Amino acid sequence: MVECDFPECNTFGSVIRFALELEKGASGVYEELAREPHAAPAAETFKTLAAAHKKRGELLEFTRQQKLNEMILEPIQDMNGKNYLIDTRTPKGVDVKAAAKFAGKIEETSARFYLDAAKIAKMLMAEAARIMDRLGKESQANKAKLDAL
C-alpha cells in the first residue's frame, strides 16, 4: 500500500500538492503491480507507467516553482478533493486483467482531477492550466492502454 496525504484543494499550492500525492500513489501502485507474479506479462508496461508518473511529479514541482504568479493567487473554490481520492491499496495475487482494471481506475480519477483542475486554473494561471490539461489527457491515454491489456 502506498501512503498518500491528500489535502483539501483550496489554494494553488494545495492543488499541486494533491496532484503530487496522486502521482506518488499512482507510481507506487504501478511499481507494486510490476512485481506481481501473475501479472508478469504486463510488468514492463507497469514499470514504464511507474516511471512516467514519477516524471509527472517532477513536472508538477517545476510548475509550482515556475508558473506561479502571486498577483493572481486567488482562493480556489468548487474543487472538492474528496471527489478525486484514489485507492492505493494494491491488490495481491492479481492477474493482468485485474491489475489493469485496478490501475485504470487510478488513471480515470487522475484524468478527471487534472481536467477539472485545468478548467479552474485556466481562470487563474493559464500556464499551469496547460500542464494540468496535458496530464489529464495523458491519464486518459494511459487508461486506454490499460484497457487494451
Place this chain on the structure above:
Amino acid sequence: MALLSEVKKNYGKLKNYVNGEWIDSTSGKYIDIENPTTGEIIGQVPMSSADETKAAIEAANEAWWAWRETPPITRARVFFKLKEVMEQHFENIARIMVQEQGKTIDEARGETRRTIENVETAAGIPTLMMGYGLEDGGAEGIDEEAVISPLGVFGAVCPFNFPAMIPYWFWPYAVAAGNTYIIKPSSQVPMTQNYLTKLVEEAGFPPGVLNIVNGSHEVSDTLMEHPKVKGISFVGSTPVAKYIYKKSAENGKRVQAQGGAKNSLVVMPDAVLDRTISNMLASFYGCAGQRCLAGSNLVAVGDVAEPLLKSFVERSKKIKVGYGMDESVNMGPVISAKAKTKVIEYIDGAEKEGAKVLLDGRKIKVPGYEKGHFVGPTVIDGVTPDMKIAKEEVFGPVVGYMRMNSLDEAIDFIHSSPFGNAASIYTQSGKLAREFRYRCQVGNVGINVGLVAAMAYFPFAGYKNSFFGDLHGQGQDAVRFFTDRKVVITRWF
C-alpha cells in the same frame, strides 16, 4: 494535511556580511526574531553600530572601482549564476519566509519567484544600460554621445512585509550596473536575506560588492549621512519615507522612498461578481493585508452594493487562517503583537464611529497556534469617507465597505486620499475602465485586477504620499536611478 517542514528550528545569532566575510557584530546588542505564527523565538539579529556600518561602506567603496571596470556582460554572468543557485534553493527561501514573516507558502513561493525575476531582469544589463550617440551631433566633425555610468555605493533600508523581494527591487540593478551595495534588512525578518546572501556568495560576487548590515535606525542614519553613499532606496511607512527622503536629500543623495497606501477597489454594477470577489479576496486578505498594494476600501457603486456585500462576506468566511506551512491555508498572522493591537484598534475605532462589523476577525482562535498574532478576515459595512478607517492605512485583513452612487464619486474619494499607491476597478465596460485609468492619480491602476504588482521589468510606481522621489524600483527606472548619464563630445585634430 501535514505541515511542510521548517528549514531549521532556530537560526541562532545572525552575522553581518561585509567585504565577503560573515562577521559577528561588535555591538553586543541583539534582538529576538519571532515566528509570528507560533510565537517561538527562531533567532537573534544584531543591532549593528554606526562604526560597523561605516566599515561596510568603506568595504563597498573599496570594491567599487574593480567591479565598475568589470564588463557588463561579465557582471551579468554572475547574475545568471545567482539565478541558477536561487532556483536550486527555491523551496528553502520560501519556507524561511513563511517561518519568519507568517505569510502562506503559496505567497512565499510567489515572492521567491518575483525575487528571481528581478535577478533575471537585471541580468539584461548590457542592453539596459546602453547609452546613445550622434555623429556630427556637436557640429560637423564633432561627435556627441551619452554614456551611462555607475556612481559608487548605494544602500537600501527594507521593510518586513516582503523579506526576499523588496531588497531585490534595488540591489541587482545597482550591482549589475556596476555599483556596490549595502542592505539593511528589516530586523523583524532578517533571515531570508541572510539565506539569500549565502547564495550571493555562492554565485561568486567579489567581496564588498554586496554587504549586509543588520540593525536599526543607527545603521539607516549612517547610510544616509555618509558622504561615500550615493543614494538610498527605502520601502516602509509614509512618516519614515518622508524622513528618509528629507535626510538623504539634505546629505546630497539620490532617494527613492516608497511610503504607505490606502487602496480602493471599485466595483461597478456590470462587474462579473464571482470572478471579482475571488480576485478581491486575494487583494484584501493576501499576506494578511500587509501589502502596500493590498485592497483596503471596497467601494460598491450603485445597485451592486447589496448582492456584492452578501457574497463577499460569505466568501470571506471561508478564508482558512493558520500556519502558512499548511498548503491549504489562505491567510497567516500579522507580523507582531503590536501590529495586531493596531489593527484591532482600527476595527474598534470604526465601530465607535458608527460602522458595522459584519465579519469580525478580532477574536479569532487558531487551534494549535494560541501565541500567533492572528486577525481573522474582517468586513466593516457602512464606512463613510470621513471615517478614520476609510482614510488611514490599517495594514491588516480589514475591508472597509463603502457605497457610492457613481464612478465620479468613487474617483473623487480616491483623490481625497493623501496616498496614491494603487486603485482598481472591476467592470466589463471598456469606456469606464478607460476613464478610471486615465483619471486616477495613483501609481498603479488595476482593471479587474486587485493586486497591481508590477513585474520586475516595470517600475513599482506610486504617487503622492506613497512615494517620494522620481525614479522607482525595478526595471529601467532602477537602472536610471543607479546610474548617471555622462556626455562626451569628441573632436579630432
